[in-house]
Amino acid sequence: MTHIKNVQEVDQFVAPIGTTLDRFITQRQQEFPYAKGELSQLLRDIGLAAKIVNLAIVKSGLSGIEGLYGEQNVHGEDQQKMDVVANVRFIRALTRGEEVCAIVSEEEDGIVDTGHCDAKYIVAMDPLDGSSNIDVNTPIGTIFAIYRRKSEVGTPPTEEDVMQKGQNQVAAGYVMYGASTMLVYTTGHGVNGFTYEYSLGEFILSHPNIKTKPSGNYYACNEGYWNDYSQGVKDYLNYCHDQHYKTRYSGSMVADFHRILLKGGIFMYPSTKKDAQGKLRLLYECNPLSFVMEQAGGKAHNGIQRILEIEPKSLHQRAPLVMGSADMVDKLAEMVQKYAK
Numbered sequence: 001m002t003h004i005k006n007v008q009e010v011d012q013f014v015a016p017i018g019t020t021l022d023r024f025i026t027q028r029q030q031e032f033p034y035a036k037g038e039l040s041q042l043l044r045d046i047g048l049a050a051k052i053v054n055l056a057i058v059k060s061g062l063s064g065i066e067g068l069y070g071e072q073n074v075h076g077e078d079q080q081k082m083d084v085v086a087n088v089r090f091i092r093a094l095t096r097g098e099e100v101c102a103i104v105s106e107e108e109d110g111i112v113d114t115g116h117c118d119a120k121y122i123v124a125m126d127p128l129d130g131s132s133n134i135d136v137n138t139p140i141g142t143i144f145a146i147y148r149r150k151s152e153v154g155t156p157p158t159e160e161d162v163m164q165k166g167q168n169q170v171a172a173g174y175v176m177y178g179a180s181t182m183l184v185y186t187t188g189h190g191v192n193g194f195t196y197e198y199s200l201g202e203f204i205l206s207h208p209n210i211k212t213k214p215s216g217n218y219y220a221c222n223e224g225y226w227n228d229y230s231q232g233v234k235d236y237l238n239y240c241h242d243q244h245y246k247t248r249y250s251g252s253m254v255a256d257f258h259r260i261l262l263k264g265g266i267f268m269y270p271s272t273k274k275d276a277q278g279k280l281r282l283l284y285e286c287n288p289l290s291f292v293m294e295q296a297g298g299k300a301h302n303g304i305q306r307i308l309e310i311e312p313k314s315l316h317q318r319a320p321l322v323m324g325s326a327d328m329v330d331k332l333a334e335m336v337q338k339y340a341k
């Protein structure tokens, strides 16, 4: 009979399974001395919704939930069936979880009142980011931001609770449904990434304390809009070409962002002649990813101002967005500002 002498010997033939998302969240609760566990529970609810949406995505090619839903959302964009599925799944999980009093979603016109007046958190989310990639089996994601409400606990939530600067976020992150499914989040104490282990049904800590390099050689931008970009943005893109940086742009911000977070580089969705505020929504696309990027040591800007300092004026407001390696974001801001003088 084989005798196993030590743990190292076992690790040679058994993949090590480390910390689960649940355990990590519980351990980290100590970082919030006055927390009573609601935020931890809320993060677990997001983890659960992510697993449910992941299941729907994995099966989508077979179950017929690819394609258009037949309605448009508040932005006048055609909703995909999966946009609607993800929206419903996240709203249900967050409502049943009872830690959230209101939700803002890309797929909902107004705020969703969960009916839990006693809850102190607000969630802003893009339930499914990169919908144009659903039908072609390319990575898509969910983006979420968590805020503490401003109004008194016990009263109905208001729009003011939701209209907060990104710097007030208590936690934010994203789920990427890709070659492997990952959940990456921050509570303002660094960024950690978890990979979904299908057979166990658990997110396992795989990318602890993610740091973004100060510079990189990837850039993500839709150069199809070249003619509509400002001269400053064109100058920066020309600089990228001169440096032989590599273009990586999939149309799923979560996937493009994930590469830049891990490998360094720059992501940008600038203003265009048609859309002075770009396309990406401040509350549930720009703010959460900007918070993650800053926590990883990178930067996030609209060309003039830090994204996290923008005062929101409406639920679905947009903002031009540049984020990534600090030196690259600085360089672009410098080139853009040259023309603003």
Ligand code: AHG
Residues within 6 Å of the ligand: 077, 106, 126, 128, 129, 130, 131, 132, 222, 251, 252, 253, 254, 269, 279
């Ligand atoms: P959504 O699917 O939530 O509407 O977001 C798509 C976003 C973002 O993920 C991506 O970077 C960008 O739209 C792509 O837009 P373009 O096709 O205009 O480049």
Ligand code: MN
Residues within 6 Å of the ligand: 126, 128, 129, 130, 253, 285
């Ligand atoms: Mn999106």
Ligand code: MN
Residues within 6 Å of the ligand: 083, 106, 126, 127, 128, 129, 130, 131
């Ligand atoms: Mn979306």
